[in-house]
Each structure stands twice: as structure tokens, then as C-alpha cells.
Amino acid sequence: MTYFEWTADVAIGHEQIDAEHQQLFALAEALVEPLFFAADQALKEAELQALIDFARTHFANEEQLMRASDYPEVETHANFHASLLKELETYCARVRVRSNTNPAGLVAYLWSWLTTHLQTADRELGAWLGSR
Numbered sequence: 001m002t003y004f005e006w007t008a009d010v011a012i013g014h015e016q017i018d019a020e021h022q023q024l025f026a027l028a029e030a031l032v033e034p035l036f037f038a039a040d041q042a043l044k045e046a047e048l049q050a051l052i053d054f055a056r057t058h059f060a061n062e063e064q065l066m067r068a069s070d071y072p073e074v075e076t077h078a079n080f081h082a083s084l085l086k087e088l089e090t091y092c093a094r095v096r097v098r099s100n101t102n103p104a105g106l107v108a109y110l111w112s113w114l115t116t117h118l119q120t121a122d123r124e125l126g127a128w129l130g131s132r
Contacts, residue, residue: 003107004029010118012126017065020058021118027051028110035103041095048092056085066125069132077121084113 006025011018031047038044059081066074087109094101 002029003032003111004114010115012118012122014065014126014129017062017122017126017129020054020061021114021122023054024051024058024114027054028114032103032107035101035106041098044095045092048088048095052085052088052092055081055088059085062122062125065129069129071125071128073121073124077125080117080121084117087113 004025006022010021012021027047027050031051034040034044034047059078063074063078063081065071066077071077091101091106093099
């Protein structure tokens with residue numbers, strides 16, 4: 001079963017951003033199996049950290065594009081990014097100390113965040129960048 005499948009309907013029409021979104025989907029998908037089935041905490045943490053690291057890079061790239069194009073919602077959009085990073089880092093810390101974690105909750109949260117963010121804030125950004 002695939003949880004995070006990239007499809008054309010989530011593309012926003014900006015080549016760099018869409019390529020990075022595809023990578024986010026791939027990293028989120030790579031995280032699912034270790035979260036649910038791996039006994040090795042280090043593997044879970046490594047997959048989660050890979051997602052966090054790439055998300056941080058992607059968000060910095062997006063925010064740079066926003067600032068360079070004078071995007072009016074840059075601060076609001078950056079706050080969405082910071083919120084996801086904080087949630088992922090908090091979850092990663094729980095995995096690291098083997099605290100009570102809820103893999104299904106994280107997967108649902110990631111799916112909801114990614115699809116909602118792409119369909120709203122990132123789609124608006126894509127339209128803005130396309131008009132420039």
C-alpha cells in the first residue's frame with residue numbers, strides 16, 4: 001500500500017517546487033514502513049531526520065523564491081513551514097527517547113499537512129510565481 005503517492009493533481013506548476021514536493025512525498029513514503037514495523041529505533045530516527053532535513057532545505061528554497069518575487073504572503077507561508085518542522089522535530093525527539101509515539105497519527109498528520117498545504121498555500125505561491 002502506498003500512503004504518499006505523488007500525482008499530477010497536486011503539482012503546482014513550478015518545476016523546482018514540484019520536483020522538491022515529489023521528493024517530500026518520497027521521503028514521507030520511505031518513513032511509513034520503519035515507523036510501523038521496524039524494531040530499530042535508529043532506522044526510524046534516520047528516516048524521520050532525512051524528511052526533516054529535506055523539508056528544511058525545501059522550505060528555505062521556497063521562502064527564497066517568495067522573497068525574490070516579493071510574494072505578499074511570505075511570512076504567513078513561512079509560519080506554516082515552521083509549524084510542520086516543529087511538529088516533526090518534536091516527534092523525532094519522542095522516537096529518540098523511545099517515548100510513546102503514534103505512527104498512524106504522524107502519517108495522518110503528514111498526509112493532511114502536505115495535501116492541504118500544497119492545495120492551498122503552495123498553489124497560491126505557484127500562481128504568483130507563474131505570473132512573474
